[in-house]
Amino acid sequence: MSKTAWVFPGQGSQVLGMGVDLIDLPLAQQRFAQAEEILGWSVIAVCQHDEAKLGQTLYTQPCLYVVESILADLLKQKTLPDFVAGHSLGEYIALYVAGVFEWSAGLRLVKRRAELMENAAGGMMAAMIKFDRDELERVIGQTPDVVLANDNSPEQVVISGTPEAVKMVMEKVKAKRAIPLNVSGAFHSPLMAAAAQEFQDVLTSVEFLPASIPVMSNVEPTPTQDGNVLKQRLMQQMTGSVRWREISLGLADHGITHVVEIGPGNVLTGLIKRTCGDMQLDNVRNAAELAQWGDNCI
Template sequence: MSKTAFIYPGQGAQKAGMGADFYERSETARAIFDQAGEKLGLDMKALCFEENEKLDLTEYTQAALVTTCLAMTRVAKERGLKPDITAGLSLGEYSAIAAAGGMDDLDAVRLVRKRGILMQNTVPAGEGGMCAVMGMEASKIEEVLEEMDGEEAGNVTVANYNCPGQIVITGKTSAVEAAAERLKAAGAKRAMMLNVSGPFHSPLLVPAGEELAKELETVTLHPLDIPYVTNVTAEKVEDIGVTRELLTKQVSSPVRWMQSMEAMIREGVDIFVEIGPGKTLAGFMKKISRDVKVYNIAVWEDVEKVAQELQ
């Protein structure tokens, strides 16, 4: 029997104008944007819909992207689209948990606003960085990182297992740069430093996770309507009781996206609906498995197209 997953992108998918057509055409979407803006004291419409410099700053990006994804999700559900399971890449995990019924939309937005501020401010600017490594197996990358010595030893780790041939490393800037050179020498096709404001999903962000844990205690979590798959272990979560601990660890742990998608496919998921701006996750899925169908809901017209296909 066919199973459907809703999947949500992480930071980097944001773009000016995202969700504007949903705001114009749906009272449900409009309420989410307006209430999120009111809750955070932000002009969410200006942040998401207009060209501005704030949208690419972590402390604003996270709340803007989750607000947009959840507004799109509510519209998709109204149209009759229902997932059997959810997952989200890094930041997207908050959308996945809310879509699975484990968290109220506005609590998800409030949490990621705090998360974004903590992630941006925990490590001083310039001291941490990330690098995308292309064309090398994860096991080989791990081997090269384990062989790092001197000041670089232990200061660079894997941040994201995105898909075969695309792994992201993270850590102290000097260590990441040194690792990039070693990886290229070891056969990586490319090792490209990323334009990010910190060493995300690095042990350097453990203090951010500890602060986020305090914020998580203020949120009411609900029994899940459906399972979600966590980035931390790439395993299905059915007990909401473990979610606070997982989200605390997630800030400083590798994102096991490739492993998460493989786990969902083993569970029988054969339809993936990416909800949010862009098609990043669809691109990853082409390299993870060609045996599943992937749909995108990024603009208003997509909802009707996907609904007609799947109902």
């Protein structure tokens, strides 16, 4: 029997105008109003008019959480997934969709996460495309203060650490492209330890219920529905690597034949295609694609 996974993109997928076509829908209106009460600012105003703010971690992460969760809730009225996973921030939407915490609790977590990450200055991240993996792992192993932050696909990774260490790896490893990322800190690295410790206190106070469907976490791609395990994995996420390549391979291993990326862009479906070429891939990025669901996607 065919199984379907829903996946949720993280920071970097945001685009100006995302979510704007949802504002006439009652569920979206309710969510946007709730979000403004929690955040103290309007998600729809930022998404519609303020590209500069939308590119700042403080605003990016809550905006993505709100828009992606609305799309997911609307899609749930038509169909349900067998597995869920999310890339970095996207894991929070996956956990919400799986019923691990209620919507407002998830947004409050994302709000605090964004604040801590926005203030975690002093690090650097860089994407590397088409490289020798053995050489990269060897150089990282020999270079202090840099780690593999995002293992996205066989041909694309992100490294994270001090600026000196990241630049050293970029110089030593031959790659088709090596691109510094416009981020405020060394996310998904040990340099986030202080922020992660502060965030752990916030996470501890939130009840995690058993998931209604299996969740594949960034730091441990093995699917689980145990709420306590999912919380522990999320506690490790801020300093741990995003193992997306392994998540992609794990989906296939667990009988998933169809993956739907919910949210702006097509980053995750692109990564999965390069890792598992025979997977059926679809995107739900906006109200128009949501309205077409069932005509061509199933």
